[in-house]
Amino acid sequence: xxxxxxxxxxxxxxxxxxxxxxxxxxxxxxxxxxxxxxxxxxxxxxxxxxxxxxxxxxxxxxxxxxxxxxxxxxxxxxxxxxxxxxxxxxxxxxxxxxxxxxxxxxxxxxxxxxxxxxxxxxxxxxxxxxxxxxxxxxxxxxxxxxxxxxxxxxxxxxxxxxxxxxxxxxxxxxxxxxxxxxxxxxxxxxxxxxxxxxxxxxxxxxxxxxxxxxxxxxxxxxxxxxxxxxxxxxxxxxxxxxxxxxxxxxxxxxxxxxxxxxxxxxxx
Numbered sequence: 001x002x003x004x005x006x007x008x009x010x011x012x013x014x015x016x017x018x019x020x021x022x023x024x025x026x027x028x029x030x031x032x033x034x035x036x037x038x039x040x041x042x043x044x045x046x047x048x049x050x051x052x053x054x055x056x057x058x059x060x061x062x063x064x065x066x067x068x069x070x071x072x073x074x075x076x077x078x079x080x081x082x083x084x085x086x087x088x089x090x091x092x093x094x095x096x097x098x099x100x101x102x103x104x105x106x107x108x109x110x111x112x113x114x115x116x117x118x119x120x121x122x123x124x125x126x127x128x129x130x131x132x133x134x135x136x137x138x139x140x141x142x143x144x145x146x147x148x149x150x151x152x153x154x155x156x157x158x159x160x161x162x163x164x165x166x167x168x169x170x171x172x173x174x175x176x177x178x179x180x181x182x183x184x185x186x187x188x189x190x191x192x193x194x195x196x197x198x199x200x201x202x203x204x205x206x207x208x209x210x211x212x213x214x215x216x217x218x219x220x221x222x223x224x225x226x227x228x229x230x231x232x233x234x235x236x237x238x239x240x241x242x243x244x245x246x247x248x249x250x251x252x253x254x255x256x257x258x259x260x261x262x263x264x265x266x267x268x
Contacts, residue, residue: 078104172203
């Protein structure tokens with residue numbers, strides 16, 4: 001059995017509304033006269049509360065000493081937040097300064113019900129990703145609750161699929177080549193800690209090869225790249241690189257098979 005993936009589209013009314021939202025958001029995102037911190041506040045208020053009056057309502061909450069509303073509204077503001085990567089000593093402050101507002105929007109968006117609607121969420125994440133990532137290719141599918149460290153060291157090529165609850169630790173850099181698939185609950189690292197000194201880290205870029213598959217609940221340690229069309233089995237730990245076409249599984253992962261070239265199929 002080899003079922004084809006369905007091609008889904010929103011009905012016309014919703015599609016038109018979505019398209020206007022995306023067009024306006026993307027235009028404002030790259031408009032240097034607009035503060036992206038304020039853009040994020042307005043966008044989250046729009047998506048979460050269906051209102052376009054963020055500044056006005058915040059001032060009203062302050063004037064009324066409405067603590068609950070002030071906490072709600074201030075939680076949208078990237079300037080009032082600190083995410084885990086901001087504590088890391090190897091952070092490039094200038095590069096992350098550009099990314100921080102949209103990184104906050106990315107994380108907050110995943111807590112909203114609309115983030116589960118892939119007809120809206122896929123194109124919205126692609127807009128955010130193209131702004132933050134070192135490179136984001138065409139026809140990439142990004143599901144919910146994907147976390148990354150910096151974003152600016154992340155390369156995702158054409159037709160990649162990354163499923164839900166994935167961690168991409170791009171501190172040293174991660175490249176995911178075209179047509180690769182990253183399954184649910186996968187962790188891909190590019191840094192590791194010294195055994196004797198937790199404060200001492202090594203940075204080792206990691207590459208997931210063309211057409212490779214990192215399957216359910218598996219982990220790729222820093223620098224332990226997958227070759228083209230390689231497969232890391234479910235719940236496996238890659239402590240060594242995988243060669244092209246190699247299938248590994250287990251803890252630690254060991255070679256169990258080879259992929260046959262006749263089985264290759266480019267994803268839609």
